[in-house]
Amino acid sequence: MRSLSLVLFTLAAIxxxxxxxxxxxxxxxxxxxxxxxxxxxxxxxxxxxxxxxxAVVPPQTLSQLFxxxxxxxxxxxxxxxxxxxxxxxxxxxxxGSLLKMGVSLxxxxxxxxxxTMVGTVTAPMEINYFGKRFTLVRQGLSLAxxxxxxxxxxxxxx
Amino acid sequence: xxxxxxxxWLVAAVAIVNVGLMLSGSSLGVVSFQQASTFLWExxxxxxxxxxxxxxxxxxxxxxxxxxxxxxxxxxxxxLFAILLGTAAAGPIYxxxxxxxxxxxxxxxxxxxxxxxxxxxxxxxxxxxxxxxxIGLRFAILRLAITLPGVIGVGILLERLVPLxxxxxxxxxxxxxxxxxxxxx
Numbered sequence: 001m002r003s004l005s006l007v008l009f010t011l012a013a014i015x016x017x018x019x020x021x022x023x024x025x026x027x028x029x030x031x032x033x034x035x036x037x038x039x040x041x042x043x044x045x046x047x048x049x050x051x052x053x054x055a056v057v058p059p060q061t062l063s064q065l066f067x068x069x070x071x072x073x074x075x076x077x078x079x080x081x082x083x084x085x086x087x088x089x090x091x092x093x094x095x096g097s098l099l100k101m102g103v104s105l106x107x108x109x110x111x112x113x114x115x116t117m118v119g120t121v122t123a124p125m126e127i128n129y130f131g132k133r134f135t136l137v138r139q140g141l142s143l144a145x146x147x148x149x150x151x152x153x154x155x156x157x158x
Numbered sequence: 159x160x161x162x163x164x165x166x167w168l169v170a171a172v173a174i175v176n177v178g179l180m181l182s183g184s185s186l187g188v189v190s191f192q193q194a195s196t197f198l199w200e201x202x203x204x205x206x207x208x209x210x211x212x213x214x215x216x217x218x219x220x221x222x223x224x225x226x227x228x229x230x231x232x233x234x235x236x237x238l239f240a241i242l243l244g245t246a247a248a249g250p251i252y253x254x255x256x257x258x259x260x261x262x263x264x265x266x267x268x269x270x271x272x273x274x275x276x277x278x279x280x281x282x283x284x285x286x287x288x289x290x291x292x293i294g295l296r297f298a299i300l301r302l303a304i305t306l307p308g309v310i311g312v313g314i315l316l317e318r319l320v321p322l323x324x325x326x327x328x329x330x331x332x333x334x335x336x337x338x339x340x341x342x343x
Contacts, residue, residue, distance in 0.1 A: 003203035010207035017214050024217045032213030035256065036206060045168025046252075047201060051194025052172055055186050085251065092285075096292030108293060109301050116279045122252050124168055129255040133324040134316070138272060141315055142279075145308040152304050157297065 042124040049121050053084065066098050074150070077107045081114030082143060085122050091115050105157045110150030117142040201252070208253050212260040224264035228274075232267060237310060240270040244277025254278040268320060272313030280305050 017025040068076055095108050103111075118139045126135040172194075179187030228236040228243075247254070258271050266274075281302065289298040 003200075003207075006204065006207045010210050013211060013214055017218065025214070028213035028217040029210065030213075031216050032206075032210045035213070036209045039205075039209075041165045041169060043201065043205070044198075045166075045172060047198045048169055048172030048176070048190075048194050050197050051192070052175060052190045054193040054197075055190035092288040092292040095289075099293055105293075105297055109297070109304075112289070112301070113280060113305060116251070117276060119251065125252050126255060128326070129259050131324050131326045134320045137319045138275065138312070138316055141312040142276065145305065145312055149301060149304045149308065153297070153300060156300060 039125065039128055042128045045124050046121055050084075053121070066103055067101060069102070073103070074107050074110065077103065077111045078114055078143075078147065078150070081111045081146070082118050083120045085115065085119035104154070106150045106154030109153040110146045113146035113149050114143060117146065204249060204253050205256075208249075209256055212256045215260050216263070219264060221264050224261060224266055228261065228266045228270040230265075230267050232270070236267060236270050237273055237313075240266075240273040240313070241277045241281070241306075241309075244274045244279075245281050245283065247278060248282065248284070249278075251275070251279050267317065268322065269313040269317035272316035273310055274313075276305075276309030276312055281309065 014025065014029075017028065065076055065080065066073070091112065095112055098108060098111070099105075123135055123139065126138075130138075176187045176190050179190065226232065227239050232239070244254070247257070254275055258275055261274065262268070262271050286298050286302060289301070
């Protein structure tokens with residue numbers, strides 16, 4: 001539904017732009033085409049990798065990994081968050097069930113933050129746009145932030 | 159040719175693993191392929207429209223507008239603007255990359271690009287509501303209170319650690335070629 005409105009909005013934007021200046025619109029579409037074509041290899045790689053991870057690590061195995069407690073559990077959870085990137089509508093119910101399983105709030109804070117900000121599987125795409133150094137620095141700093149968020153939560157919400 | 163192969167190494171590696179799994183009689187190869195197709199369909203609904211919108215953005219939005227609001231001398235206002243832009247949009251982080259690149263090419267400050275990406279990823283109103291329903295309001299607010307300054311810090315450090323010259327050469331070229339075609343100036 002949301003993606004349909006995105007497509008409709010885009011079509012309307014192209015039409016409006018075309019009505020105003022067709023040459024400029026053609027140029028815009030050419031820019032878009034080139035940047036999308038350049039992205040294709042890494043995009044397909046990312047998609048394939050996520051398919052593979054979802055197949056090899058089914059959700060049941062994932063929840064077993066989360067049942068490890070203590071510091072080791074914290075690192076395992078953070079590592080899972082670093083590797084995978086899942087959409088928020090799936091991430092929050094998952095986090096909610098983890099809470100019921102007895103996962104600590106500190107661990108959850110790190111998990112959610114790494115889940116959304118750090119993504120090893122989206123890294124090839126990020127590199128495609130911004131280069132290796134940008135990607136490495138941004139994801140590294142975000143990981144540090146996620147760990148700090150977990151530590152703060154551990155102290156403030158025992 | 160070699161360049162083309164190098165660019166496709168990840169797809170090739172995944173394909174080889176999948177075929178290997180299928181040949182070994184495991185169903186995992188098929189499952190992996192199905193999961194990938196579902197995800198690809200999702201990506202294809204989002205990324206091409208975003209890419210087209212960014213192409214239109216490139217030719218229509220005047221550079222001074224971006225420079226003024228989130229450029230080098232935009233200061234606190236730029237930071238607020240970057241956060242607002244990031245939180246207003248909905249969508250996965252990979253949809254934010256083309257937007258961020260377009261902003262950067264129009265003269266946005268690198269720190270604000272980092273802040274924009276961080277805000278897009280982790281600070282969202284609907285997400286805060288979901289977070290408080292599934293985990294707790296105190297948790298959601300506290301995490302926001304920590305990540306908000308954190309995201310700003312990440313952006314500022316990013317600017318210090320990543321010079322523009324380390325961006326991919328093709329994107330750097332685009333940085334220059336775009337100013338020639340910048341109709342809106």
